[in-house]
Amino acid sequence: MKHTHGLGLALATLTLTSGAMAADLRLDGFPDYDSQLEAILDGFPAHNVDMLMNEHGGHHDKLKTNLATGSGAGDVVLIDRNFVGSFVNQGGFYDLSDQFAPHSDSFAPYAVTQGQGSDGNQYAVPVDLGPGVVYYRRDYMEDMGYDLGAVMTDWESYLDYGRALKEDNILLIGNANAIATAYWNFNVEPGNGLYFDSEGESLVTTERFKRAFELAKTVRDEGMDANISEWTEEWYAGFREGRFATQMSGAWLLGHLQNWMAPETSGNWGVSNLPDNTYGTWGGSFLAIPRQSDQPEAAWDLIEYMISEEIQLAGFKNIAAFPAHTATYDDPMFNEPVDFLRGQRARVLFADIAENVTPVEPNEGDQIAESLISTALEQVLNDGMDIDTALANAERQIKRRVR
């Protein structure tokens, strides 16, 4: 009797402890993270992880509704860089500063900063990065007798290359928008945010934006772009047919190009830093734990697993998510040549960019500024509006709207 009693107690303790340990977690995110999770979850027996995937826009809309109503969000949520600024300062997420502290030195410094609120606490943890690069057609550069260094010396030399291409009926880029976006994203003055300085004052009428607009306007006016909207069927066709000689983007464009956008152009491409040797980022994702989760400890276990060195590398292999964990960059995989880029060791370049990007402070007005600036750019490029007027209009509206 005593014996069975002891056994019963042991069993009860076992159930209790295991009940406390193995939690049922849900991760809310967007593809391709489902592929990544399916591949890695077998190595994470501590908790039962379920996932809820929605397409990129739908996922963030759902997350906003969840945060507004205080219910329905997963225990761990994936957040795109574009939304991090408007999310981290609103108090909807657990402060992960203490848990992340032992790891933070191993992560790309600029991405760590992006996940912090204005109080300096870590609310979101970087899980993948988007080093900003320019992809270019090697064959065109060779045919025209240009070398990469000469083209990418500065923005003027880049435009000159576009003029030379134009004579051969090749376009410099699909849409001049990307040039302006790259310029204002990648030339942020130290200590400033993309659109606001550290005091929250708007920067959109500064030289950086004027120059960005001028570059794009030159490209459009001189007919060096196709004026085709990005991420449309015609844009993909442009890559397949080799109409565009360069494209500015995050490193992640490589995955899209070689897997479905233009696999037949393999071997014709190369990748480089932006003109003027600029370091910048384009995209990236974060993980965070909403306050409405009642099992933040278990949720952190999952995050810790997903940002561990091994899993970060697995993510790079599985879904080409560029690791935020900088120790992974020493892995031999980074030295492997990429066939699509004619054997270029491109990942070394990506890693170099990731480690050298200057941190950019997110601001809760980023979303507002971004859409107003895009409208201004469209007015300048398509409707011939004067640059100063367009920027002044945008600034006036940003000041009214960000309150």
Next chain:
Amino acid sequence: MTTTEMTDPTTVQENAQRDKSDRQRTFWHKTTPYWFMSPYIIIFGTFGIFPVLFMIYLSFHTWNPVAGLGTMEYVGLENYALSLTDPTLWQTLWNTLLMALYSGIPQHLVALPLAYLLVQLGSRARHWLTTAYFLPYVTSTIAISMIFFVMFSKESGIINQALTGLANGSLTGWAFGWLNGVMPLGWVQENSLIRYSVSFVVFWKYVGFNIVIYTAGLATISDELYEAAIIDGANSWQRFTRIALPLLRPFIFFAVTLTIIGNMNLFDEPYVLTRGLQQASTNGMTISNYLYRVAWEWLDMGSAAAISWILFMVIGVFTGLYFWFFGRRGLGGD
């Protein structure tokens, strides 16, 4: 005073009981309809009335939804002041108005004569054709808009392909040759064209709905009137303008009111054709699109609520003006 009450206490009790069950019965009898209606009332209250009341409350507060419900802050009329002095609001209102006119007027100008012709046809042909015209109306707006987005596309789109074909055709070149100078047209990329492109899709989708209303209206007009007119020597144009049109007035009034309200609320078509407000949004964005952007992209629910009340007022004013000018005659009064 009755004798039974005094003489027999059991009867009193019975009476009281009967009264009670009577009252119960009348209670159930009277409330039964409401019980049957309660699912509707609950659903309508939750999804119809509550949001409207909540929006009134919201329009006097600032609220970032991401920060949770507790962060609402009372700001009085600030949201209304901010919105009414917002140039984008007036621009989007203007866009909405123009697109409402571009798509609304042709809808009725085409639907009326077409319905008249349909009614002249045999019933078999009429039913088939009415169904065909009605089909776009019951098809998903998003699906339609996406198909049109592809058709409008600059280089591979069927519309530009057809125009190029016309411009270079040996028979049509003389009339369309000038098109070569402006090709390829960015139907959904250029601010100068987007309103026409959106309006065309709206026109195409809703013209069938109006045809159905007008065919139904024409069916109510007695054949004797047409016969009498024929005997008086009226030709078919006269029969259309002198008999059909005046008698259709209440139907026209109804259909136009629906068009005004529907077009002022236009959202899906411009949203899809401007690729989620990312291209040609200066002229292509409607006021509904703008309030969505303020609410869900800019996370400013208070302003968005104020904008939607402003939109409500604008629709109210337009509908009111329309009733004022055409209401009495439109509804068939004197």
